[in-house]
Amino acid sequence: xxxxxxxxxxxxxxxxxxxxxxxxxxxxxxxxxxxxxxxxxxxxxxxxxxxxxxxxxxxxxxxxx
Amino acid sequence: xxxxxxxxxxxxxxxxxxxxxxxxxxxxxxxxxxxxxxxxxxxxxxxxxxxxxxxxxxxxxxxxxxxxxxxxxxxxxxxxxxxxxxxxxxxxxxxxxxxxxxxxxxxxxxxxxxxxxxxxxxxxxxxx
Numbered sequence: 001x002x003x004x005x006x007x008x009x010x011x012x013x014x015x016x017x018x019x020x021x022x023x024x025x026x027x028x029x030x031x032x033x034x035x036x037x038x039x040x041x042x043x044x045x046x047x048x049x050x051x052x053x054x055x056x057x058x059x060x061x062x063x064x065x
Numbered sequence: 066x067x068x069x070x071x072x073x074x075x076x077x078x079x080x081x082x083x084x085x086x087x088x089x090x091x092x093x094x095x096x097x098x099x100x101x102x103x104x105x106x107x108x109x110x111x112x113x114x115x116x117x118x119x120x121x122x123x124x125x126x127x128x129x130x131x132x133x134x135x136x137x138x139x140x141x142x143x144x145x146x147x148x149x150x151x152x153x154x155x156x157x158x159x160x161x162x163x164x165x166x167x168x169x170x171x172x173x174x175x176x177x178x179x180x181x182x183x184x185x186x187x188x189x190x191x192x193x
Binding site for chain 1: 099
């Protein structure tokens with residue numbers, strides 16, 4: 001299992017936070033909110049695949065069909 | 066040793082989480098979710114071997130297969146439920162967490178009904 005995804009998510013989180021702060025300081029609250037939302041959606045798309053893998057693994061091991 | 070990898074991964078994630086939790090709580094929740102998934106995936110091969118051995122033993126002992134299958138299913142449901150509950154508790158959603166917990170308990174009782182009925186029938190057949 002690759003742990004790179006953890007650092008990817010951390011980097012996206014920090015980047016989104018910085019962008020958010022910059023946009024709020026320059027008085028663009030709406031765009032700041034959009035950036036936060038976009039970051040969450042991007043990360044969620046990465047995570048959904050992994051959650052699917054986890055649930056399938058648990059299903060096959062414990063024979064939960 | 067695999068345990069060192071897992072503990073060090075846990076410490077790294079913990080440090081990132083403490084930074085991220087103040088500024089970006091949504092991302093922190095997703096990160097802890099991902100860490101949980103990765104740790105489970107790391108122990109998956111060993112878990113699968115254990116289940117395989119238990120399965121062989123159960124088959125050798127001539128136990129009715131349905132009892133062992135039910136036990137395995139209950140363990141799986143308990144694990145998945147606990148995963149969801151802890152995630153909800155992390156995000157301070159105690160209400161949702163207790164609902165998920167109750168759903169897990171009810172499904173476990175539902176699965177164990179055949180065993181309870183078989184036990185009851187055995188007791189009744191012993192009683193004069």
